[in-house]
Amino acid sequence: MKNYFILFSFIVFASCANQTAIEPQEDVVSADYFKAICYHPVSVGSTERSWEFIDRDLDLMQEAGINVVRVYVPIVEKEILDKFAEREMKVITSFGYNQDSTYDLYSGTYLDYVKMYKDHPAIYLWELGNEYNYHPEWFGGDLMNWYTTLEAAVNAIHLEDTSHQVTTAHGEVPDSTALHYGRKLDMWGFNVYRWDLPASFVQDWRAKSDQPFYFSELGADSYMTIEKDSLAQGVNEHAQALAVAQIIDELEPLASEFEGMTLFSFTDGWWKAGNPDTQDIGGWAPNSSGVPMVRSHIEQIPV
Numbered sequence: 001m002k003n004y005f006i007l008f009s010f011i012v013f014a015s016c017a018n019q020t021a022i023e024p025q026e027d028v029v030s031a032d033y034f035k036a037i038c039y040h041p042v043s044v045g046s047t048e049r050s051w052e053f054i055d056r057d058l059d060l061m062q063e064a065g066i067n068v069v070r071v072y073v074p075i076v077e078k079e080i081l082d083k084f085a086e087r088e089m090k091v092i093t094s095f096g097y098n099q100d101s102t103y104d105l106y107s108g109t110y111l112d113y114v115k116m117y118k119d120h121p122a123i124y125l126w127e128l129g130n131e132y133n134y135h136p137e138w139f140g141g142d143l144m145n146w147y148t149t150l151e152a153a154v155n156a157i158h159l160e161d162t163s164h165q166v167t168t169a170h171g172e173v174p175d176s177t178a179l180h181y182g183r184k185l186d187m188w189g190f191n192v193y194r195w196d197l198p199a200s201f202v203q204d205w206r207a208k209s210d211q212p213f214y215f216s217e218l219g220a221d222s223y224m225t226i227e228k229d230s231l232a233q234g235v236n237e238h239a240q241a242l243a244v245a246q247i248i249d250e251l252e253p254l255a256s257e258f259e260g261m262t263l264f265s266f267t268d269g270w271w272k273a274g275n276p277d278t279q280d281i282g283g284w285a286p287n288s289s290g291v292p293m294v295r296s297h298i299e300q301i302p303v
Contacts, residue, residue, distance in 0.1 A: 034260035036068035036092065037061060038217060041267050045277045049073065051080055057266065058087055068092060068124055070216065070262050074103045074113050081122045090124035092216075092262075093117075094169065097129060097138065097149065105129070105149050111156055118161040126164055127216070128153050131171040131191055133178060147181035154184045169216040173204050187259055189216030196220060196246040202257045214260035215251075220244050222268075223281075235279075 041057065043050050061069070070092040075081055084091055093113075101107040105128065117123055132138065132146045139145035150168060157166050165186035170178060172192060182188065190213055192201045198218055205213060220243030224236045231239040244263065251261060268279075 033255050033258060034068045034090075034214070035066050036070055036260055036262040037066050038072070038262060038265040039069040039267070040072050040265065040269070042269070042276075044268075047276055051077070054080060054083060058083060058089065061266070062087060062089070068260065068262075069266075070094065070127070072096070072130060073099070074110075076103070076113075078117075078120075081117065081120050084122040085120065089122065091122050092125045092127050092167075093123065094127040094130055095153070097132065097146065105153055110153065111160060114157055114160050118164065123164055125187075126157050126161070126166045127189060128166065128168045130169040130216075133174065134171045143177075147177060151181045151184065154182075158184070167214070167216075173201070173208065179209060185211070187211065188213040189262075190214075191217035191264075193217070193219070196243040197250060198247055199250045199254055202251075202254050206257070212259050214258055214262065216262050217264040218247055218251075218261060219264040220247065223279075 039057070041050055041053060042048065043052065067088070068090045069084070072094050074093050074095065075091065081091065095110040095113070096104050098104055098106040101109055103109050103113040114126065128150055129146065133143060136143045136146075154166050157164075167185055167187045167189045168182060169189040169191055170182075172190065174182065174188070188205075188209075188211055190201065190205070192198045192215055194200060198215070220240045222235060222237050222240040224231055224233045224239055227233040231242075248261070251258075
């Protein structure tokens with residue numbers, strides 16, 4: 001599955017107040033993988049997703065050459081999906097395991113969403129879970145509860161919808177158990193944070209499997225925990241721009257090896273911890289290098 005469209009090299013920045021600007025690069029790049037961005041818009045002071053700035057956000061995405069967004073919660077408002085379709089943009093829809101029976105895997109209601117929207121022109125991929133291999137505590141301490149759910153959901157979606165591919169967002173290279181239970185996935189998605197040098201992942205994956213894959217998360221922090229190499233401590237979008245540009249440049253020569261590249265993330269994530277009105281310094285993420293320096297600051301990693 002390949003999408004073909006022109007992308008001028010880009011870095012998209014989101015400020016703390018959900019205000020976004022674009023720093024374009026000069027070169028125009030033609031590549032045969034899809035260019036996507038993770039999108040969960042939550043305004044400062046809130047913990048709920050909001051579509052208040054959807055038109056502005058989509059304008060900025062399109063200006064940056066982004067034609068696909070990855071959402072962590074299904075979009076239930078048809079009028080929002082229609083906005084993506086009107087712009088010929090696509091949505092990777094992720095289903096969580098236990099979301100209080102709201103289109104989740106645990107209750108089986110995810111299939112209701114698949115049935116409802118499988119013919120909508122904005123739908124691109126069905127995605128199952130996000131980095132669940134890092135969280136056995138969410139599954140009674142036993143990841144087999146997740147892997148058997150994954151396998152069953154892949155089969156169920158394939159029976160219901162033969163038009164869209166099914167994927168998952170896995171943290172780093174899967175082990176043999178994950179590979180077995182994910183063998184019927186149409187493609188894998190991988191969240192990869194190896195400083196600003198992710199290309200080694202391609203060889204690591206090909207040593208295990210020839211299944212198609214896409215990068216479901218790549219990116220760099222916009223907060224410097226220390227000053228280094230003339231890059232100032234604190235909020236530093238210039239440092240982030242350098243890191244993300246390096247990530248893209250390193251993967252470009254390997255474009256034939258993967259289906260797509262998804263940058264994390266379009267907006268800040270102050271809602272994730274502490275006070276959603278202010279930035280909480282600190283935080284961590286599993287298997288993350290915390291680019292630029294020194295650790296992953298999960299509240300502020302927009303691109």
